[in-house]
């Protein structure tokens with residue numbers, strides 16, 4: 001069975017973070033492992049508290065995973081401090097981790113800041129260059145490219161600039177901000193739009209986590225990057241279209257829709 005590792009924060013409400021990653025990887029027929037960066041106390045209406053693990057304990061979790069079951073892909077989500085980012089970069093380099101998908105999580109849709117200002121610099125210098133692909137939304141891409149994004153044209157310029165500067169492929173997500181759900185992939189020899197029909201569902205908690213862990217699952221299964229993204233887009237569209245409605249705010253998606261369908265069917269031994 002193919003395996004994937006999620007390095008991310010825990011979301012007590014189960015819609016985003018580590019919990020979304022485990023659900024997504026499992027529904028995609030991949031064995032999920034985790035290294036927790038922080039506990040968050042949150043629900044569908046917001047984040048009330050964050051408790052980070054120590055960098056040494058994060059490194060210890062990574063050691064135990066890599067020395068035993070080497071992951072076929074790694075997804076990185078919420079990492080709130082520079083010291084934690086350093087610990088991850090050191091370990092991923094030491095173990096020569098492959099198929100790294102980095103979601104540069106900065107601010108939750110509910111408005112909570114999930115990374116410190118100073119850590120963004122370390123993310124740029126240490127972690128982004130290790131990634132096969134990064135998956136910023138528009139505000140995150142604006143921070144990475146240092147430009148405003150107001151149109152599809154702006155998305156193309158920003159994605160090309162990020163690819164040129166950091167050397168990793170970029171999937172720039174149009175999702176929350178522009179009217180359609182079209183995402184743009186720019187990488188070595190590839191520039192491709194992935195068109196998504198906007199689904200009229202206010203419950204989008206964890207969409208970024210789900211998309212990035214679906215991409216990591218597909219890379220773990222051996223798909224090329226553009227096919228991995230195509231399949232991940234289909235997965236998230238299905239999870240949104242299932243129209244789960246839980247909680248008092250922006251609720252989570254339904255991963256059960258994928259059980260016994262094309263995503264799990266391809267489990268490889």
Ligand SMILES: Nc1ncnc2c1ncn2[C@@H]1O[C@H](COP(=O)(O)OP(=O)(O)O)[C@@H](O)[C@H]1O
Pocket residue numbers: 136137138173174175176177181182183196197198199200201204206207208209211233236237240
């Ligand atoms: N209402 C929606 N309908 C269809 N796809 C969506 C919708 N909202 C987000 N997406 C898709 O979900 C994925 C995650 O994007 P986004 O929600 O922008 O991430 P983030 O949670 O990081 O802000 C992208 O592929 C985006 O196009």
Ligand SMILES: Cc1ncc(COP(=O)(O)OP(=O)(O)O)c(N)n1
Pocket residue numbers: 008009010011016017018040077078105107108109110114204205206207208209210
């Ligand atoms: C623990 C944790 N990690 C990440 C997020 C943000 O999730 P994401 O899917 O990027 O976006 P929204 O859920 O905010 O749409 C989180 N909330 N918690």
